[in-house]
Every structure is written in C-alpha cells, then in structure tokens.
Amino acid sequence: MEIDVPVLMHAPRSVRVERIQDETPSIRSFWFSDATLHHARPGQFAMVWVPGVDEVPMSVLAIHGHSEAGLVIKKGGPVSVALWDKKPGDKLWVRGPYGQPYTVGHHHRLLIVGGGTGLVPLISLLVHLRGREITLITGARTASELLFKDWLIRESKEHNFKLLFATDDGSYGEKNQVPKVVEHVLKADKFDAIYTCGPEPMMKLVYDLARLKQCHMQVSLERVFKCGLGICAACVIGPYLVCRDGPVFSERELSGMPEFGHERRDLSGKKVPLGVGH
Ligand SMILES: Cc1cc2nc3c(=O)[nH]c(=O)nc-3n(C[C@H](O)[C@H](O)[C@H](O)COP(=O)(O)OP(=O)(O)OC[C@H]3O[C@@H](n4cnc5c(N)ncnc54)[C@H](O)[C@@H]3O)c2cc1C
Ligand code: FES
Incomplete structure (x- = not known):
C-alpha cells in the first residue's frame, strides 16, 4: 500500500x-x-x-x-x-x-515580554531579530526561577539589547510584577511592536497597555491541542483554531476573542474560567 x-x-x-x-x-x-x-x-x-x-x-x-x-x-x-x-x-x-510564527516586518523598536516557559519562543525570536533595537522584560517568583538568566545577560552584552528582570520577592532585578515593569517602560519609551508569551493573565494586562498606547502587538496563546493541525477544534477560541491560526495572534485578531484573558476550554471542550485545571 x-x-x-x-x-x-x-x-x-x-x-x-x-x-x-x-x-x-x-x-x-x-x-x-x-x-x-x-x-x-x-x-x-x-x-x-x-x-x-x-x-x-x-x-x-x-x-x-x-x-x-x-x-x-x-x-x-x-x-x-x-x-x-x-x-x-x-x-x-x-x-x-x-502553527503561525511571530512576524516582524519592518518594525525596529521592539519590546519582548516573557514569563516562565513562555520565554522559549521569545528566545528564538530574540536570536532571529539580532540587530534591531530590543528591550526584553522577563520575570519569575524568585531569582532561581528566572529562566535563561545567565544566557540572557551574556547575550544582552554581546548583542546590545536592554534587559530587565522582575521578581515577586525582589531577590533579583526589580521587585515587581512583569506588567508593572512594562507599564513603566511604556511610559518612558516608544516601541513599534510588543511580542509576548507567558501566563495569560500577564499577557492580557500587557495587551491592555499596548492598546492604550496603540502599539502593534503579538501574543502566543496556550490552549488544549489534540490534533495540533486544525482538524478536531479542541483549541477553538472565537472564530479561530489556536493550533492552526495561532498560536501567535495579532492585537486585531485578539480583539475578536472575548475569551482571551478570561476563559478557556477544558479537556472535554467545556468552557471554564482561566486558572481552573484541565
Ligand atoms: C503552543 C504551546 C506551547 C507550549 N510550550 C510549552 C513549553 O515550551 N514548555 C512547557 O513546559 N509547556 C509548554 N506548553 C504546555 C504543555 O502543552 C502542557 O500543557 C504542559 O506540559 C502540562 O502538561 P502536563 O501533563 O505536565 O500537566 P497538566 O497541566 O497537569 O496536564 C494534565 C493533562 O492534561 C492534558 N493537557 C495538558 N495541557 C495540554 C495541552 N496544551 N494540550 C493537550 N492536552 C493537554 C495532558 O493529557 C496532560 O497530561 C505549551 C502549550 C502550548 C499550547
Ligand atoms: S488541536 Fe485540533 S484543531 Fe486545534
């Protein structure tokens, strides 16, 4: 056969x-x-x-x-x-x-915001974007949980980008939550685009800040994936399938997803508030 x-x-x-x-x-x-x-x-x-x-x-x-x-x-x-x-x-x-990757186009001044393993796709993006004007903000509960800390410090020196760490307990970098650091940075600086991946409540706060600033934004969403290629609809959100149309979505697409930042589907497909287990 x-x-x-x-x-x-x-x-x-x-x-x-x-x-x-x-x-x-x-x-x-x-x-x-x-x-x-x-x-x-x-x-x-x-x-x-x-x-x-x-x-x-x-x-x-x-x-x-x-x-x-x-x-x-x-x-x-x-x-x-x-x-x-x-x-x-x-x-x-x-x-x-x-899935659909991050797209960058001609944007030059970029803000990258990541938390936890959400930093993983952003590290690929960072390497891809060497040469542009980048500020990267990342955070964790405490210093030992800051992912790729030493690598990021070395890269920021070698490739000349601005790096800001935040920890909840103040054990490294600013004692603050990542969205608060983003808020301060957006007050002081102008960016062409913001790229984020991490816990959805964090991304929703960053998205709201980006909208206030009318700044282009791309967010990588996490949902239950079964087929991973657009067949089963386990990952549906608004009019989109996250595995096929995302996981990276622009602010225009996010504005058509009332569930973003509020609810998701569990393993059975039932809608549940964000933060409730699978
Ligand atoms: C686009 C995308 C990228 C991701 N990247 C990473 C990454 O780089 N590193 C990382 O650690 N995690 C990543 N995740 C999360 C990862 O898919 C799992 O949710 C995570 O590993 C937890 O699974 P678990 O079995 O350890 O635990 P639990 O969260 O306790 O899950 C219990 C069970 O639920 C089911 N389940 C949980 N999450 C999913 C899911 N998203 N899709 C289908 N079934 C699920 C599985 O049967 C799992 O065993 C990503 C998710 C998405 C959507
Ligand atoms: S996981 Fe099957 S359509 Fe997205």
Missing part, C-alpha cells in the same frame, strides 16, 4: 535525547537532532508524544547547530513528568513544526 507523503509528515517521529540541561529547579531543556524541527520559526510548536501517557504541544527552540532542536519543559503533570524522566539516549516522539 502506498502512503501519502503529507500523511507521513504528520506521523510522530522518534528522536534521541542527546543532552539535558537543568535550567531552573523546575525547568529542564532536552536537546536532540531533528532537521525538520531545527527549521521551526519563532513561535511555532511541536506535538510531543509520550506513548501510554498523552501528546502535548511544546514550543521549539532551534538556536544551535545545523540540525539541533530543543524542548524546554516545566515539570508539572503526567506528560512533563514522563519527559523529565528521560535520559541521554532515550527516545522522544515529535511531529511538526506547526
């Missing part, structure tokens, strides 16, 4: 973990060789399958080597814990890359 190439493209393929790095006490990165994911654009995601557990979307980090790709995983529930147990040489199952 002949199998279509497009069907094969969507079949999970096995890759072997080559190296693992602890990034924070709860976030670990897993690196492997996959020429297809290596070409993922900033903001695109892979579907990552753990046989017998489940398959979930993960941002792809492809900033090193000729075919290397990385997943940066926060330890939480069943899938992420199963992934955390992987050792170098173990197999991962991936498909993709899928």
Whole structure:
C-alpha cells in the first residue's frame, strides 16, 4: 500500500535525547537532532508524544547547530513528568513544526515580554531579530526561577539589547510584577511592536497597555491541542483554531476573542474560567 507523503509528515517521529540541561529547579531543556524541527520559526510548536501517557504541544527552540532542536519543559503533570524522566539516549516522539510564527516586518523598536516557559519562543525570536533595537522584560517568583538568566545577560552584552528582570520577592532585578515593569517602560519609551508569551493573565494586562498606547502587538496563546493541525477544534477560541491560526495572534485578531484573558476550554471542550485545571 502506498502512503501519502503529507500523511507521513504528520506521523510522530522518534528522536534521541542527546543532552539535558537543568535550567531552573523546575525547568529542564532536552536537546536532540531533528532537521525538520531545527527549521521551526519563532513561535511555532511541536506535538510531543509520550506513548501510554498523552501528546502535548511544546514550543521549539532551534538556536544551535545545523540540525539541533530543543524542548524546554516545566515539570508539572503526567506528560512533563514522563519527559523529565528521560535520559541521554532515550527516545522522544515529535511531529511538526506547526502553527503561525511571530512576524516582524519592518518594525525596529521592539519590546519582548516573557514569563516562565513562555520565554522559549521569545528566545528564538530574540536570536532571529539580532540587530534591531530590543528591550526584553522577563520575570519569575524568585531569582532561581528566572529562566535563561545567565544566557540572557551574556547575550544582552554581546548583542546590545536592554534587559530587565522582575521578581515577586525582589531577590533579583526589580521587585515587581512583569506588567508593572512594562507599564513603566511604556511610559518612558516608544516601541513599534510588543511580542509576548507567558501566563495569560500577564499577557492580557500587557495587551491592555499596548492598546492604550496603540502599539502593534503579538501574543502566543496556550490552549488544549489534540490534533495540533486544525482538524478536531479542541483549541477553538472565537472564530479561530489556536493550533492552526495561532498560536501567535495579532492585537486585531485578539480583539475578536472575548475569551482571551478570561476563559478557556477544558479537556472535554467545556468552557471554564482561566486558572481552573484541565
Ligand atoms: C503552543 C504551546 C506551547 C507550549 N510550550 C510549552 C513549553 O515550551 N514548555 C512547557 O513546559 N509547556 C509548554 N506548553 C504546555 C504543555 O502543552 C502542557 O500543557 C504542559 O506540559 C502540562 O502538561 P502536563 O501533563 O505536565 O500537566 P497538566 O497541566 O497537569 O496536564 C494534565 C493533562 O492534561 C492534558 N493537557 C495538558 N495541557 C495540554 C495541552 N496544551 N494540550 C493537550 N492536552 C493537554 C495532558 O493529557 C496532560 O497530561 C505549551 C502549550 C502550548 C499550547
Ligand atoms: S488541536 Fe485540533 S484543531 Fe486545534
């Protein structure tokens, strides 16, 4: 029997973990060789399958080597814990890359705002945008949870961008919440565009600030993905499918999504307030 190439493209393929790095006490990165994911654009995601557990979307980090790709995983529930147990040489199952990436066009003065593993697609974007005038704001509860802190400090010196950290407990950078830092920065400076990814309540506050400033904005949304390629509608929001039309959306698209910042669908498809578990 002949199998279509497009069907094969969507079949999970096995890759072997080559190296693992602890990034924070709860976030670990897993690196492997996959020429297809290596070409993922900033903001695109892979579907990552753990046989017998489940398959979930993960941002792809492809900033090193000729075919290397990385997943940066926060330890939480069943899938992420199963992934955390992987050792170098173990197999991962991936498909993709899928979804719409961030777009930049001619924008030059850029504000990048990330929190938690939401920083992952923004790191790809940052590397992609070297040479533009960039301010990056990121935060965490406490210093040890600041993802890629040392790498960002080195990059900001080497590639000359402005870097601002915020921690809830003031153990590193400004003692503040990220949206408050964004508010101060937007008062002092003008930007052509804002790019954000992180907890949705944070992104909604940043979105509201961007609208006040009439600043172009792109937001990467997180929803339950099942097929990951626009077939099942598990990820529907307003008139959009997040896996196919996003995960990156512009402020114009976000204005047509009353659910943004307020509610999402659980694993059964029922609408629930943001913050309620799967
Ligand atoms: C575009 C996108 C990019 C993401 N990038 C990252 C990343 O870089 N790093 C990272 O750590 N996480 C990322 N996530 C979140 C990730 O998909 C999972 O939600 C997360 O790993 C939690 O799953 P869990 O099993 O560990 O725990 P729980 O949150 O406890 O989930 C319980 C169960 O619910 C189901 N489930 C949870 N989330 C999803 C989902 N989004 N889609 C389908 N089923 C789900 C699974 O069966 C899971 O085992 C991303 C999500 C999206 C939509
Ligand atoms: S996850 Fe199936 S349509 Fe988006």
